Amino acid sequence: MVDSTGTLTYDVFVNDPPPQRNGRLPNGEPKRFSPTASTLIYGNRDAVLTDPGLTATQARVLGDWVAGKGRHLTDVFITHGHGDHWFAAGPLADRFGARIVATAGTIAQMRGNLAARPMLWDKLFQDIPPAAVTAVTVPGNRFAVEGHDLVMVEVGNTDTTDTSVLHVPDLGLVVAGDVIYNGCHMYTGQAVAVDGGFGPWREAIDKVEALDPRHIIAGHQDKRLDDDAKRTIEETRQYLDDAEGLLQSEKTAVDYFNAKIERYPDHVGRLVLWVSASGIYGARERPGEDARKIVAASWL
Numbered sequence: 001m002v003d004s005t006g007t008l009t010y011d012v013f014v015n016d017p018p019p020q021r022n023g024r025l026p027n028g029e030p031k032r033f034s035p036t037a038s039t040l041i042y043g044n045r046d047a048v049l050t051d052p053g054l055t056a057t058q059a060r061v062l063g064d065w066v067a068g069k070g071r072h073l074t075d076v077f078i079t080h081g082h083g084d085h086w087f088a089a090g091p092l093a094d095r096f097g098a099r100i101v102a103t104a105g106t107i108a109q110m111r112g113n114l115a116a117r118p119m120l121w122d123k124l125f126q127d128i129p130p131a132a133v134t135a136v137t138v139p140g141n142r143f144a145v146e147g148h149d150l151v152m153v154e155v156g157n158t159d160t161t162d163t164s165v166l167h168v169p170d171l172g173l174v175v176a177g178d179v180i181y182n183g184c185h186m187y188t189g190q191a192v193a194v195d196g197g198f199g200p201w202r203e204a205i206d207k208v209e210a211l212d213p214r215h216i217i218a219g220h221q222d223k224r225l226d227d228d229a230k231r232t233i234e235e236t237r238q239y240l241d242d243a244e245g246l247l248q249s250e251k252t253a254v255d256y257f258n259a260k261i262e263r264y265p266d267h268v269g270r271l272v273l274w275v276s277a278s279g280i281y282g283a284r285e286r287p288g289e290d291a292r293k294i295v296a297a298s299w300l
């Protein structure tokens with residue numbers, strides 16, 4: 001997946017999900033997190049990296065891949081606050097002497113995810129490095145690599161609050177974080193149980209489409225697939241439409257889980273499908289309780 005115009009190029013690294021020890025899915029499969037993609041955008045000398053992942057091991061492996069490109073890493077961009085996209089940013093930034101950048105909305109969400117780390121992330125994964133929120137904003141949400149614009153575009157709520165994408169006009173590229181998925185089950189738990197539905201997410205997809213990209217790098221993806229913008233946008237919309245239909249027709253979380261797998265047999269990321277289902281049906285079955293807590297507990 002390499003495209004180039006003049007001297008600007010990008011390449012994508014999809015990590016292996018970390019080991020996890022909290023039981024199995026309803027169909028007996030071991031729980032395993034979704035693969036997460038990092039994009040390197042680079043010219044002749046400099047490079048910018050996105051969403052460097054979660055664990056110390058992932059940071060080391062990704063760092064070796066970045067080092068192999070032989071460029072000077074200036075910035076690490078974070079698309080949204082979820083820890084799986086940035087808890088490994090510190091070691092990466094230290095290794096290369098890079099700055100960490102994000103929107104103000106993402107930085108606020110990073111603080112929230114860090115506060116939730118002991119109750120949530122550290123219960124799932126052993127290997128998360130010490131993390132602190134050191135990300136800074138940039139004027140007008142714009143920065144650059146060797147004179148090529150990199151634009152942070154705020155798209156609002158999608159699978160979490162205040163998400164953004166990175167637009168690289170000279171490459172016809174959008175690095176989409178969790179706004180667009182590619183061959184991977186989508187994290188729908190918060191959107192349905194907490195935010196009241198997919199309306200904001202659909203608007204965010206429209207905003208990505210309005211950037212008229214040719215390529216979209218989904219934050220969670222099956223690395224065997226291409227990065228065609230039209231297909232990934234269409235499939236992301238279709239997945240939300242199907243979820244809405246199945247949430248009406250299926251009576252339990254397990255029924256919904258099984259129905260989604262039947263419709264998407266090749267999708268990776270079934271843990272996220274199950275977590276989403278148990279959060280949504282859990283909140284539905286206990287309407288008096290705090291939906292945020294039910295959604296968070298569905299990970300454990």
Ligand SMILES: [Zn+2]
Nearest residue numbers: 082084178219
């Ligand atoms: Zn994610």
